[in-house]
Amino acid sequence: MSVKFIGYIGFNNHSEIHGAVRGRELDVDYVEAAARAQEEGGFDRVLIPFGSSSPESQIVAAHAAAKTKTLGFLVAHRPGFTQPTLAARQLATLDALSGSRVAVHIITGGADDEMAKDGDISVKEDRYRRTDEYLTILRQEWTAEKPFDHQGRFYTIRQAIAAIKPTNLPVFFGGSSDIAIEVSGKHADVYALWGERLDEVREVVSRVRAAAARHGRRPGFSLSLRPVIADTEEAAWKRADEIVEQVRALREAAGLKTEGHAPANAGSQRLLQTAARGYRVDKRLWTGVAALGGASGNSTGLVGTPEQVADAMLDYYDLGVDHFLIRGFEPLEDSIAYGRDLLPLVRDLVARRDEQREVA
Template sequence: MSVKFIGYIGFNNTSEVHSGVRQRALDIDYVNAAAKAQEAGGFDRVLIPFGSNSPESQLVAAHAAAITTRLGFLVAHRPGFTQPTLAARQLATLDQLSGGRVAVHIITGGADDEMARDGDVGVSKAERYARTDEYLDILRQEWTAAEPFDHKGRWYEARGAHSLIKPQNLPVFFGGSSPEAIEVAGRHADVYALWGETIEQVQDAVRQVRRSAQRFGRDPGFSLSLRPVIADTEEAAWKKADDIVEQVRANREAAGLPISGHRPANAGSLRLLETAQAGRRDTRLWTGVAALTGAQGNSTGLVGTPEQVAAGMLDYYDIGIDHFLIRGFEPLDDAVDYGRELIPLVRAKVAEREGRPIALAG
């Protein structure tokens, strides 16, 4: 089992630790620098996020692909706002233009207010997953059908649908922790995406998704999202993590945002928030920012020296994680550090494991 690294290109060089300076919604200089730095740093892909008020992910990916030659792109995409036949052609076109460097991360969406900003109202979470299931059926059919096809379902209807452009190789990433999400993941995910939780929790999620996928004759990969905090010594790394927590706390207080007590809408964040109440888990799993922010998105990390964090990542590799999505709180600088100090260590440790059985979660 090989290991892949996924970086991150937001739309400006900021994170939860920055406040007080209004940033451009789209900082092209940052996008250019982040794409080139992560290509040079050995990342396999970068995630381009999706938001109801942010720049459009496919267009940013197209720009970044044009200024790189090897770096792949994981384009976040939300079903429900674009007809699946059109989305299939858009993604296939981007894949062809990039030379087969595109994957899509399907974001079903869990927060009603965020969905409503794009006009998606009155659809329950369970219904959204049912819609995503049908959406992905059509997406894959557009990508593979040699002849026109008809589709009539609960959410979509198409007559004589057919795409002349097909992707070279366009993996589908998918996340979600509810029973409905696990069912959709089993049917469709080439890679199932998790947030950074304890070894026991991640192993349980891997088992659940594998059981679901086996019913459909599928064998997905698994991606774990982390915010590594590294320094020359373990003490310095934990001090750095503590400083991040205090800066996030101060920023949220200044902005009038809640400090803890926030209950997220989706099952994955709820579970992550419960994990975060303990502060530090599994020796170096750090949940300080997750506890402050209501576990909104990718907010946990591993803390230590590069060697210690690499060893911590290998613990997850040994239970089936073959992709690591890593991003820092100083987005550009941390990406450079990961490429120089962390990624080579993990790859070397994985190479040492080749030739012997891997203890995967069954």
């Protein structure tokens, strides 16, 4: 395998350790600086997130693509709000304008209250069934050489045909519930999971591979992490402790929970179970922020020197992870440090591991 790195471009230079954003919800200067920094730092792609109240991901990706030359974009996209035929053409158009630098990250949506903000009051299982049908149509629009019809539970299509098609537009997919694994096995080119314990990652990789094998497919795997690196291990853990206290103080000031969470989605439930095992598990998997925030999203990390964190990432690579989505708590500053100090080490370790396997 080869290893690929996915960075992150939010909409401003803020994270959980910063106060509320006022007036710069979409900071164009930051978007451009983050895109250039991660391109120069050797990232393969950057994730552009999706939320019910955030700026629109495809438009932000289009702007960032116009400011870069080689950086790829992983555009988060929620099925159900755009007809799949139109979404297929939108993504294919963005891919063509960027020079084939686009992938799509399908976010089905696990939280009912989040979905309701955009007018979707469906239940979780129906959303995944809709996503299954949506992706079937999406791929058909990308590949059909003559007009096609589709009659399903959620969509009725008559004589659809796209004049524009992508050369290769990978589909990333996440979700830990049984139905999410079922749908990912059918459609995912890369299955995305959060930073969990090694034995949990091994289990998920096995489940997804089994689901994909039923469709004659073998996807890649992406692991999301929040690395905290420093010149010494002691300094790295000190910084991790500081981050936890910053997050705690801000959540308390905002009247938000710091314990007793009951998330609806299976992925967050799994991360909270990991956090319940301790502040640090396995070699150096850090759960402090996940425990405070209900494990909402990418919230676990690896802590140590760049060499120690790279070594821990290699353990996940050995389990089949071939993409790492990494982002920091100081978004721009940390992305620069990762490109300079961490990515080259991981690539070197992976190259040596692959060489050992070839010899064996």
